Amino acid sequence: MNEYSRKILKVPTYTLLREQDKDKLPVLDVRNLGIDFGGLTAVDSFNITIGPTEISGLIGPNGAGKTTIFNLLTSVYQPTRGSILINGIDTKGMTTHKVNKLGIARTFQNIRLFTDMSALDNVKVGLHNEIKCPFICSMLHLPPYQRAEAAATRRAMELLDFMGLADVADQKAGSLPYGVQRRLEIVRALATSPSIILLDEPAAGMNPSETTELMHQIRRIRDIFHIAIFLIEHDMNLVMNVCEAIAVVNYGRIIAKGTPEEIRQDPAVIEAYLGREEEKA
Amino acid sequence: MKKILGNKNTRTNLVTYLVVIAAFVLVKACNSLDMLNSSQKGYLVPICVYISLAVSLNLLVGVCGELSLGHAGFMGIGAFAGVVIAAVLKDAVASDTVRLLLAMITGGLIAGVMGFLIGIPVLRLRGDYLAIVTLAFGEIMKNIIGNTYVGMDEEGFHMAISTSKMKLGEGGKYIISGPLGATGVEKLATFTMGFVLVMFTLFVVLNLINSKEGRAIKAVRDNRIAAESVGINVTAFRMKAFVVSAFLAGMAGALFGLNYSSMTASKFNFNTSINILVFVVLGGMGNILGSVISATVLYVLPEAMRSLEDFRMILYAVVLILVMLFTWSPKFKEAVGAASEKITGLFKKKKEVVGNE
Amino acid sequence: MQILQYLINGISIGAVYAIIALGYTMVYGIAKMLNFAHGDVIMVGAYISFCVTNYLGLPSIVSVIAAVAVCTLLGIVIEGLAYKPLRGTSSLAVLITAIGVSYFLQNAAQLIWSSSPKNFTSIVTMEPISLMGGQLVITGEVLVTVAVSIAVMVGLTLFTGKTRTGKAMRAVSEDRDAAQLMGINVNQTISTTFAIGSALAAVAGVLLCSTVPTLMPTTGSMPGIRAFTAAVFGGIGSIPGAMLGGILLGIIETLSKAYLSTQFSDAIVFSVLIIILLVKPAGLLGRQVQEKV
Numbered sequence: 001m002n003e004y005s006r007k008i009l010k011v012p013t014y015t016l017l018r019e020q021d022k023d024k025l026p027v028l029d030v031r032n033l034g035i036d037f038g039g040l041t042a043v044d045s046f047n048i049t050i051g052p053t054e055i056s057g058l059i060g061p062n063g064a065g066k067t068t069i070f071n072l073l074t075s076v077y078q079p080t081r082g083s084i085l086i087n088g089i090d091t092k093g094m095t096t097h098k099v100n101k102l103g104i105a106r107t108f109q110n111i112r113l114f115t116d117m118s119a120l121d122n123v124k125v126g127l128h129n130e131i132k133c134p135f136i137c138s139m140l141h142l143p144p145y146q147r148a149e150a151a152a153t154r155r156a157m158e159l160l161d162f163m164g165l166a167d168v169a170d171q172k173a174g175s176l177p178y179g180v181q182r183r184l185e186i187v188r189a190l191a192t193s194p195s196i197i198l199l200d201e202p203a204a205g206m207n208p209s210e211t212t213e214l215m216h217q218i219r220r221i222r223d224i225f226h227i228a229i230f231l232i233e234h235d236m237n238l239v240m241n242v243c244e245a246i247a248v249v250n251y252g253r254i255i256a257k258g259t260p261e262e263i264r265q266d267p268a269v270i271e272a273y274l275g276r277e278e279e280k281a
Numbered sequence: 282m283k284k285i286l287g288n289k290n291t292r293t294n295l296v297t298y299l300v301v302i303a304a305f306v307l308v309k310a311c312n313s314l315d316m317l318n319s320s321q322k323g324y325l326v327p328i329c330v331y332i333s334l335a336v337s338l339n340l341l342v343g344v345c346g347e348l349s350l351g352h353a354g355f356m357g358i359g360a361f362a363g364v365v366i367a368a369v370l371k372d373a374v375a376s377d378t379v380r381l382l383l384a385m386i387t388g389g390l391i392a393g394v395m396g397f398l399i400g401i402p403v404l405r406l407r408g409d410y411l412a413i414v415t416l417a418f419g420e421i422m423k424n425i426i427g428n429t430y431v432g433m434d435e436e437g438f439h440m441a442i443s444t445s446k447m448k449l450g451e452g453g454k455y456i457i458s459g460p461l462g463a464t465g466v467e468k469l470a471t472f473t474m475g476f477v478l479v480m481f482t483l484f485v486v487l488n489l490i491n492s493k494e495g496r497a498i499k500a501v502r503d504n505r506i507a508a509e510s511v512g513i514n515v516t517a518f519r520m521k522a523f524v525v526s527a528f529l530a531g532m533a534g535a536l537f538g539l540n541y542s543s544m545t546a547s548k549f550n551f552n553t554s555i556n557i558l559v560f561v562v563l564g565g566m567g568n569i570l571g572s573v574i575s576a577t578v579l580y581v582l583p584e585a586m587r588s589l590e591d592f593r594m595i596l597y598a599v600v601l602i603l604v605m606l607f608t609w610s611p612k613f614k615e616a617v618g619a620a621s622e623k624i625t626g627l628f629k630k631k632k633e634v635v636g637n638e
Numbered sequence: 639m640q641i642l643q644y645l646i647n648g649i650s651i652g653a654v655y656a657i658i659a660l661g662y663t664m665v666y667g668i669a670k671m672l673n674f675a676h677g678d679v680i681m682v683g684a685y686i687s688f689c690v691t692n693y694l695g696l697p698s699i700v701s702v703i704a705a706v707a708v709c710t711l712l713g714i715v716i717e718g719l720a721y722k723p724l725r726g727t728s729s730l731a732v733l734i735t736a737i738g739v740s741y742f743l744q745n746a747a748q749l750i751w752s753s754s755p756k757n758f759t760s761i762v763t764m765e766p767i768s769l770m771g772g773q774l775v776i777t778g779e780v781l782v783t784v785a786v787s788i789a790v791m792v793g794l795t796l797f798t799g800k801t802r803t804g805k806a807m808r809a810v811s812e813d814r815d816a817a818q819l820m821g822i823n824v825n826q827t828i829s830t831t832f833a834i835g836s837a838l839a840a841v842a843g844v845l846l847c848s849t850v851p852t853l854m855p856t857t858g859s860m861p862g863i864r865a866f867t868a869a870v871f872g873g874i875g876s877i878p879g880a881m882l883g884g885i886l887l888g889i890i891e892t893l894s895k896a897y898l899s900t901q902f903s904d905a906i907v908f909s910v911l912i913i914i915l916l917v918k919p920a921g922l923l924g925r926q927v928q929e930k931v
Contacts, residue, residue: 074510100512112507114500124493125500126511131493135521138492139485149493192511348730402916409672410915413870416863417908424905442901551863555674555737562734591749598741602720605738609731610723 025088027052027103027196027228028073033082034252035072042068043252046082050196050245055222055229057243059236059263061272065252066232067109070198074106075099087195101129103195107185107202109232115174119165119184122173123156126191130155156191162224163187163217178205183214190225197221199231203238211235215242240264248272294487297570301483304577305476312472320584322472328580329475330356330537333482335560335576336569337529340486342558343567344495345522346502348412351399351419352557355527356534357549358395359388361426363535364463364544368456369438371467381469385478385535392531393524395422400523419554427546431457462545463538470540478536479573482529487569489525494518563604643774644896645889650780650849652888653787657842658865659872659880660790661835667875668811668831671729674736675716676839677862678743681855683709683840684847685751688758698761705840713836717829725825740859747855755854758847783845790838791881798877803830811875864891867911873924882922887911 026049033046043065050056058066071077073084075096084091086102094102105126114122131152137145160166163183168176173184182202189197202218203211215238222229233239239246240260248256248269256266263269308325311317338352363384374380399418406414430446432439434453441447444459457463489495500508501515509515538544560579564571582600586593607613658680665673683705690701720739724732764778798804809817810827818824846861847853864887872883887907894906914922 076506076510095514096506096509097512097514100510106510108507108510112504112510114503114507116503117496117499121496122500125496125508125513128493128497129512135494138494139489139525141488141492145492152493188511342730348733402912406915406919409666409874410870410919410921412672413867414912414915417867417911420863421905421908424902424908428901551859559734559737562730566728566730591745594741595745595749598738598745601738601741602735605731605735606720606723609727611727612723 024052026050026085027087028230029085029088030073031083031085033069033072033079033084035068035077035080041252043072043079043249044081045253046249047254048247048257050228050230052195052228053222053226054245055218055243056231056245056247057239058230058232058247058249059234059239060249060255064249066249067200068252069249070106070200070232073099073198074104100192100194103193104198105189105192105194105196106198107182107189107200109200109204111178111181111185113173113181113185113188115172117173118170119160119173119176120153120156120169122184122188123159123191124152126188127152127156129192159187159191160184162190162220179207179210182206183217186217186221190221194227196228196230199229199233201232201234203233203235211238214238218242290491293570294491297483297487297573298480300570301476301479301573308472324581324584325472326470326475326536326540328577329472329479330533330540331557331560331576331580332479332573333533333536334530334557335564335572336479336482336486337526337533338557339561339564339567339569339572340489340522340529341526342561343565343572344486344490345498345519347519347522348408349415349526350412350551350554350558351415351417351422352526352530353549353551353553354415354419354422355392355396355530356537356553357422357426357546358392359385359531359534360538360544360549361429361431361457361463361546362391362531363388364466364538365431365456366535367467367469367539369433377469378471378474381471381474381536381539384469384539385474385532388535388538389528389532392534393528395531396524396527397520399527400520416551416554419549419551423546423549426457426549427462428459429457430455430459460545462543462548464543466539466542466544468540468542470536475536478532482533483569483573485525485529489522490567490569494521498522559601563601563608640896641893644892646774646776646780648889648892649885650777650783650888651892652868652885653780653783654842654846654849654884655861655865655868655887656787656881656884657783657790657838657845658861659869659884660787660794660877661838661842662866662869663872663874663877663880664794664807664831664838665835666869668807669721669828670811671721671732672736672866673835674733674862674866675739675743676835677858677860677865678740678747679709679712679716679836679839679858680843680846680862681747681853681858682712682743683843684758684853684857685747685756686840687761687844688756688847688853691759691761698763702761702841702844705844706837709836709840709843710833713832713839714829716836717832721832722825722829725828744855744859751855753855755852758851758853760848760851761844762848779845779848783849786841786845787881787884790841791877794834794877803827807831864907867908870921871911871914873918873921876921876923879921879923886922 028048028050030046030048034044035042046069058069060066068077072079075091075094078093086099086104089102091099091102114125131148133145133148157166157169160169163186165180165184165187168180173181176184182205186197186199186202203214206214218229219242221227231243243260246258246260246263247254248263250272255268255272256263258266312322334352334356338349341347341349366387367380367384370380370383374383399415402414428442430441430444432447432449432453432455434449439447439449449455497508497513498518501513501518505515560576561572563579564573564575583593583597586596589596658676662673662676665671665676686708687701687705690696690704691698716739720735721732724735760779762778762782764781766775766777768775798808806817806822806827809820809822810824814824843858847857865884868883868887869880870883871887872879872881890910891903891907895903898906
């Protein structure tokens with residue numbers, strides 16, 4: 001296995017879909033990323049480059065470090081080594097909210113909605129930085145604030161409608177079905193006008209028809225918003241169908257990168273990941 | 282559906298304003314009919330002050346979830362700043378009301394600046410550590426105010442930290458004399474101004490709760506990491522909330538300071554901070570109308586029990602403990618829950634109007 | 639030479655703070671609550687000791703034992719009546735209840751013993767040690783206080799490290815639910831913690847009043863707040879942290895009174911605290927916990 005990882009590491013860090021995002025600055029450029037927790041190396045030598053309209057997947061067995069990578073990308077953790085560039089800007093030392101303003105938004109594996117708020121308000125929290133008016137205006141509810149707030153409500157409704165959630169806008173987020181909550185998290189992330197969105201197991205807990213629906217929606221997000229999507233998923237059907245490029249990690253290191261076809265045939269992947277899955281099935 | 286939800290907030294706010302206005306009108310009417318004795322009249326301004334303090338502290342503790350144990354410090358800054366300004370402007374500004382307003386605004390501004398300074402550590406600390414920093418800050422403020430001398434003579438304004446350093450000219454007068462505090466203060470405070478202060482405090486705090494800032498604060502409390510992931514700057518709000526809260530407390534302090542002829546810094550100690558916190562917690566965290574009511578009741582209660590003399594504070598303590606047990610204990614809540622289920626829907630509707638969202 | 643004398647005085651008062659802070663830290667670490675009534679338990683302990691020696695004429699060692707016994711009982715009763723019913727609810731609710739208990743104890747003491755100060759006779763009968771031709775005086779109180787605080791710290795460390803009950807305490811402090819699932823009686827463990835904390839408070843009360851001989855119903859509140867800051871200073875929940883925080887606080891207080899300003903010593907002490915927390919947000923020996931995402 002070490003043979004493979006050594007070979008794979010030589011893969012250049014330009015995006016896999018050179019045709020599609022030709023001559024464009026990659027939205028995400030990660031070089032030699034690594035983090036140690038105490039003495040334990042959770043992620044090491046992680047390299048990936050994602051073009052501005054690419055849908056890519058990050059797969060790997062449980063505990064491979066996928067969510068840790070997302071946490072690094074969104075500055076929830078600070079990396080021990082390496083650098084992350086979002087739209088060409090190094091995020092070193094930045095806080096999560098600053099990184100979001102650079103254009104990266106995410107969802108969470110264990111859904112993190114604002115459970116006591118309505119779905120609409122959840123999205124409006126996402127729109128927070130879009131509502132531009134001075135603090136004094138919002139403190140005293142002056143007309144400019146009221147206009148900005150009304151515009152935000154309209155925008156939030158549009159976004160909810162886009163994901164087919166307009167009907168549940170007034171319901172408490174915590175009371176919504178699991179699949180709906182996952183989609184609401186995507187809407188909330190979209191509300192921050194990101195240039196790349198990270199989806200952490202978006203299909204987890206969804207039934208097959210919901211998953212199919214989600215696949216369409218992921219493509220639509222890319223096509224309509226023209227943004228990049230980077231997702232972690234265990235549902236191979238979704239990954240192979242939606243993603244245009246896939247990176248496979250195991251023990252915190254990339255063991256393969258390529259198009260879905262290449263990944264399917266990669267012996268290292270089969271050994272580390274898919275192989276085991278097939279045996280079980 | 283959305284309309285109804287939106288209305289519910291507005292309705293709760295409206296009820297809060299109406300309760301305060303009705304109370305003001307009622308007290309004014311009683312006063313004009315000579316139904317209040319002098320000691321009851323004496324409660325009016327402090328009640329308004331404590332309502333403002335409780336509401337502004339609720340913004341921090343109830344809404345933002347930041348335990349602050351130094352609110353009396355801001356109150357003290359406001360009080361002494363207000364007293365000084367009122368004395369300095371004595372000849373320059375003829376109208377007492379304008380002078381009082383200026384004193385309150387200055388008190389608020391100075392307290393707000395201090396709120397900003399204390400906000401800097403607040404940016405880095407959470408929970409109990411924040412509580413201890415605010416406690417420390419309150420003690421520092423008390424200590425500094427209690428050792429400051431401020432005086433005025435023909436040459437103008439003097440300020441020092443010991444009597445020996447004060448070079449007051451002939452005919453000069455101390456406004457604040459260190460541990461002895463402020464003496465000979467002109468009592469400018471009026472109940473009407475107290476009412477205005479309460480309304481202003483409510484206006485600011487309720488608007489803030491129902492603005493995008495309030496929504497963001499709620500989001501942060503619900504799920505900090507998710508809030509940060511959508512670009513909410515947690516520390517920026519905590520800072521703003523601290524400054525606003527301190528500003529309001531400073532204004533209330535100025536009104537308080539100008540309600541008594543003399544005042545010492547020890548009035549603004551840890552116990553006062555704790556008392557305000559008790560108002561907030563008993564009134565309900567984040568429940569603004571609750572703060573208004575509990576501040577009023579809990580201020581009047583010990584005063585009304587004065588006839589019990591030595592037993593008064595012990596009774597207050599027992600009442601406090603019992604109320605906490607009855608309102609928070611899960612076992613008691615279960616019993617209440619079972620009982621209230623038997624009560625008809627009519628009562629429930631009523632409850633919805635008053636209860637905070 | 640003078641500075642050495644100040645240092646000794648600082649360590650002496652600091653050792654008292656340390657004993658109180660140890661109680662605070664134990665209770666905070668295990669019950670996760672700020673027990674604001676802790677300072678008033680100190681005061682009760684001191685009054686009991688005062689009554690036993692002055693009214694009953696018994697030897698001081700008996701008075702200390704009586705104070706410890708009464709305070710332990712008091713701690714268990716307070717915990718059972720006022721805090722236990724609120725277990726698992728908002729920590730602020732418990733905090734306010736603790737404030738209620740604090741008011742109750744202060745006012746009850748005022749009713750029983752009146753608000754006029756009592757002159758506490760030191761329980762230590764040892765002669766002061768004079769060093770370097772009388773330039774440096776170490777009183778018996780200093781020696782006893784320091785010895786007791788060290789003994790308490792070592793005792794608590796051994797207790798939480800070696801005994802079954804102590805291990806149960808650590809487990810409860812780490813994860814209450816998991817401890818419960820492992821068959822630990824959480825309620826009993828918390829009660830035990832309160833009993834230990836209150837016993838320490840009694841000892842601290844007697845030593846405090848031996849060092850500073852005025853006894854009033856409010857005697858405990860300021861040292862209580864000071865000790866609380868000391869516990870935070872050292873990293874709340876940490877036993878050696880409480881000791882370190884207490885001693886440092888005592889030294890800073892004494893030195894700032896001696897060299898900087900008597901009036902502003904409070905402001906100086908608390909400013910140092912704020913600065914320390916800015917540099918080390920979890921206190922000197924505390925550890926930072928990271929939230930799992």
